[in-house]
Amino acid sequence: MNIRFLTIISLFAAQLAYANGNKDSVIVADMHLNTKGMQMRMPAYEVEKEDGYTGIPENTANKIMTCNLTKARKELSLVTGIQSNGRCFCVLDMNNNRDFSDDYCYRFRLSEDDTIDEFSKQPLVYDTGNGKKAALWIAPLFEWKDGTEREDISNLQCWINFGYTYECDINIGGKDYHIDIYPFGSKHYQYNINKTLKESKYVGTPARIGNVCLNVTDIDESQQACTINIRTINGTEDLPTVPNEGFKAPVFECKDIKGKPFSLEKERGKYVLIDFWGTWCNPCIAALPTLREIYEKYGKKIKIVSIATDLDSGHSVQHAIPTLKSVIKKHKMEWTNIHGGLTLEGPIIKKYMIESYPTSVLIDPDGVIVSMDSGTQGLKDVEKVIEKIFENDNNN
Numbered sequence: 001m002n003i004r005f006l007t008i009i010s011l012f013a014a015q016l017a018y019a020n021g022n023k024d025s026v027i028v029a030d031m032h033l034n035t036k037g038m039q040m041r042m043p044a045y046e047v048e049k050e051d052g053y054t055g056i057p058e059n060t061a062n063k064i065m066t067c068n069l070t071k072a073r074k075e076l077s078l079v080t081g082i083q084s085n086g087r088c089f090c091v092l093d094m095n096n097n098r099d100f101s102d103d104y105c106y107r108f109r110l111s112e113d114d115t116i117d118e119f120s121k122q123p124l125v126y127d128t129g130n131g132k133k134a135a136l137w138i139a140p141l142f143e144w145k146d147g148t149e150r151e152d153i154s155n156l157q158c159w160i161n162f163g164y165t166y167e168c169d170i171n172i173g174g175k176d177y178h179i180d181i182y183p184f185g186s187k188h189y190q191y192n193i194n195k196t197l198k199e200s201k202y203v204g205t206p207a208r209i210g211n212v213c214l215n216v217t218d219i220d221e222s223q224q225a226c227t228i229n230i231r232t233i234n235g236t237e238d239l240p241t242v243p244n245e246g247f248k249a250p251v252f253e254c255k256d257i258k259g260k261p262f263s264l265e266k267e268r269g270k271y272v273l274i275d276f277w278g279t280w281c282n283p284c285i286a287a288l289p290t291l292r293e294i295y296e297k298y299g300k301k302i303k304i305v306s307i308a309t310d311l312d313s314g315h316s317v318q319h320a321i322p323t324l325k326s327v328i329k330k331h332k333m334e335w336t337n338i339h340g341g342l343t344l345e346g347p348i349i350k351k352y353m354i355e356s357y358p359t360s361v362l363i364d365p366d367g368v369i370v371s372m373d374s375g376t377q378g379l380k381d382v383e384k385v386i387e388k389i390f391e392n393d394n395n396n
Contacts, residue, residue, distance in 0.1 A: 010268045024231045031181060032296040034139045035121045038264035039163035040183070042067050044078060044140075045264035055101025055253045057081065057089050061153060067160045071186040072136045073245035076160065080140070086110075090140045090158070094124055106140060112150055116142040117161065132222035143337035160215050166219075172212055172230060177327065178214060196280045198373070201244065205353075217348045236366045240266045243352040247365045250351040255348050257324070257337050259266070260306070264363075271389070273303045273382070275342070277310045284358040287376040288331040293384055295335055301390060309349060309357070310342050362386065 022275055023096045044065040053064055062081025069076055077093040089107050091100040106119050122136035128215045141161040148155035166181040181191045182200060192202040193209055201207045206215040206229075215229040233239060241248040249272075262274065274292055277284035295304050308324050311317070328337055340346040352361065356374035364370045371385045 007268060013073055015083040023265075025229075027170065027228050027230065028225050028229045029168040029170050029228055031168045031219075033137070033224065034165045034167055036164075041141055041159040041161045041163070041370060042069060044076075044160060047077075053077070053079065053098050053100065055091075055099045055103075056167070057083065057091070057100070057105060059083050059089070063154070065158055069124070069136060069138070069160065069162065069236075071162070071183070072124055073236065074124065074126055076124070076138075078140065078158070078160075080142075080153070080156070080158055082110075084101060088153055090119075090142075092122075092138070092140065092160075094122065107309060109152065110151060114144060116156070119161075121161070134221040136162050136165050164369050166221075166224070166226070170228065174230075177209070177212075177214065179214075179228075181216065181219065189216075189219050198245075205244065206240065206242050206247065207244065213240065213247075224349040242263075243369070243372070244362075245369050247369055248367050248374055249369050250363065251367070252348050254338055254348070257328075257339055261334060263344075264340065265367075267303050267363075268367055269365050271365060273302050273304045273387075274352075274363070274384070275304070275306045275379070276309065276349070276352065276357060276359040276361070277306060278311070279324055279327050280311050281315050283376050285327065285331075287358050287379045288327075288333070290376070290379050290383060292333070293329060294386065298386060298390065299335070302386065305338060306335065306338040307338045307346075307348055307353075309340045327353055339345075342353060 002131050039149060044067040047064050047066055052059060056062060056079050059081035060083065062079055064077065067076045067078065074096070076091060077096070077098065080088065080090040082389045087107055087109055088251040091103050091105045091106050093100060096105050106121060108116060108118070119139040119141070121137040124138050125133055125135050128134050131155070139161050141159045142156045143159065144150050144321045152195055166184065168179050168181070169342065170177050170179070178194050179191055180195065181189055181203070184190050184202075189203040191203055193207055194201045197207055197208065203216050203219060206213050210234045213231040213233055216226055217229060218227040220226065229242075241250055243250055249264065253261070253265070256262050259364050277287070278390045280283070291306070294302070303341070324339065341349050358376070358379060359372070359374045360379045361369060362371040362382050371382045373379065373381045
């Protein structure tokens with residue numbers, strides 16, 4: 001169960017702590033706009049009253065719609081229709097004057113394709129709130145409503161596509177790094193480096209490539225620039241504590257469900273596998289046999305810790321939720337089990353910035369995260385890492 005969209009605000013607050021950590025150098029890098037980047041979109045809704053709009057192209061049928069673009073803090077009006085020659089049109093009221101005659105007119109023909117999205121984007125200028133201007137690059141996108149005839153324009157659902165990315169290139173110690181930055185929602189961003197990270201990181205969360213730690217922080221779309229913190233890693237002791245692969249794992253102390261004290265710090269010197277899960281989460285339950293296999297095969301070499309969470313008031317599922325003890329008994333979870341609190345508010349959950357369940361975290365004897373994956377396949381990927389580790393140990 002992925003709860004990314006419901007947890008982004010809580011996670012963003014946690015990321016700020018990592019963004020403010022030690023850093024060796026800071027650079028401001030230019031960002032280059034790529035309007036063909038990832039797709040994000042908002043739905044447009046037909047308005048009940050069409051009074052006051054002018055400049056609508058000649059047509060045999062049309063409808064006025066509006067779309068609330070929260071990132072730009074603007075409500076955009078648009079008109080779409082079909083003309084007597086069978087060609088369709090769509091006009092976005094980019095200057096918000098309720099006159100479509102001074103705006104660009106997209107023209108297209110009805111298609112059997114599920115999506116009609118061959119339109120070029122244009123800039124919608126908006127105030128960033130600090131006296132500066134930025135642009136949201138937008139274009140219409142159409143999809144046929146399910147189960148409707150694909151010959152009637154009224155059956156087309158209109159969206160505003162505003163997906164785009166920023167790219168920047170930097171050189172550190174003679175090595176080039178290409179960074180892709182993706183707007184996420186109305187205020188947040190994610191980034192990837194050299195397209196090598198398994199999952200994009202939220203801006204403010206460091207990423208490690210080899211012995212270099214990079215942290216993209218302040219994004220200024222009005223200046224098309226970003227701030228990048230750079231640190232060269234010299235040994236394990238120089239690593240910051242961040243819940244990402246290649247960094248020191250956040251430590252914690254608590255009691256397991258039997259009341260026995262547990263300290264991650266005291267497990268130094270051995271591998272530790274932490275499984276974040278919940279009895280409410282079907283993929284988590286499906287992953288337990290794999291976890292059991294790992295325990296049976298490597299239980300003497302790895303400390304396995306399952307941290308179960310409860311659903312908070314903002315989440316619900318449609319099936320009955322079994323009790324924690326009943327699941328532990330049924331699946332013979334004979335390793336350490338900890339109750340981690342609520343999905344959003346549990347202190348360990350916050351430390352590890354858990355977004356998806358299940359999430360598996362493998363920590364090496366030096367306390368460094370060597371693998372972190374989500375989902376049932378994620379645990380199988382971690383199992384492959386474990387197999388490789390002990391296969392190499394046996395060969396040595």
